[in-house]
Amino acid sequence: MKETDVIHVSKDRPEKGKYVKPLFRGLSFIFKNFLTKPVTLQYPTEKTQRSQRWRGLHRLEVDEKGELKCVACGLCARICPSEAITIIPYEEEGKTRYPKKFVINELRCIFCGFCQEACPKGAITLTEVYDYIDYNRTDFIFDIEKLKHPEKLEFKGK
Ligand code: SF4
Numbered sequence: 001m002k003e004t005d006v007i008h009v010s011k012d013r014p015e016k017g018k019y020v021k022p023l024f025r026g027l028s029f030i031f032k033n034f035l036t037k038p039v040t041l042q043y044p045t046e047k048t049q050r051s052q053r054w055r056g057l058h059r060l061e062v063d064e065k066g067e068l069k070c071v072a073c074g075l076c077a078r079i080c081p082s083e084a085i086t087i088i089p090y091e092e093e094g095k096t097r098y099p100k101k102f103v104i105n106e107l108r109c110i111f112c113g114f115c116q117e118a119c120p121k122g123a124i125t126l127t128e129v130y131d132y133i134d135y136n137r138t139d140f141i142f143d144i145e146k147l148k149h150p151e152k153l154e155f156k157g158k
């Protein structure tokens with residue numbers, strides 16, 4: 001919106017009986033904008049395009065067999081400045097190590113992205129999901145199941 005489009009009601013108040021010009025100014029403003037594309041988005045069904053570097057809720061990535069890529073090395077938990085990640089590793093003899101428990105406290109997280117940077121397996125990424133809402137604090141403590149499907153947690157309205 002340009003400065004010329006703004007009508008300062010108190011400053012430009014016309015003298016008594018001289019309302020026709022301001023009335024047409026107002027009407028012309030309405031008609032001009034009536035024909036332009038609205039900028040309003042119907043959130044939550046419509047959402048703005050997020051930057052590729054956006055850092056939203058975490059995702060634990062899986063391989064083509066659907067297995068977690070995470071090998072529970074603990075680097076992400078070590079580097080996390082908020083101490084938001086808790087991992088309990090598990091390893092069967094001769095088999096790959098994996099996380100028995102992998103928990104992220106999304107309320108502590110500052111979405112810095114260090115965990116994603118530090119992971120040697122590309123096993124944890126930050127997604128575009130930014131509008132998860134809930135009523136209980138405990139619901140923001142994400143376990144493996146929640147971390148595997150953050151897109152399910154996106155707010156889509158009722
Ligand atoms: S994004 Fe940053 S604060 Fe959040 S879990 Fe990862 S390292 Fe920790």
Ligand code: SF4
Binds near residue numbers: 070071076119122
């Ligand atoms: S750094 Fe990667 S592989 Fe290591 S525990 Fe974290 S998510 Fe798993």
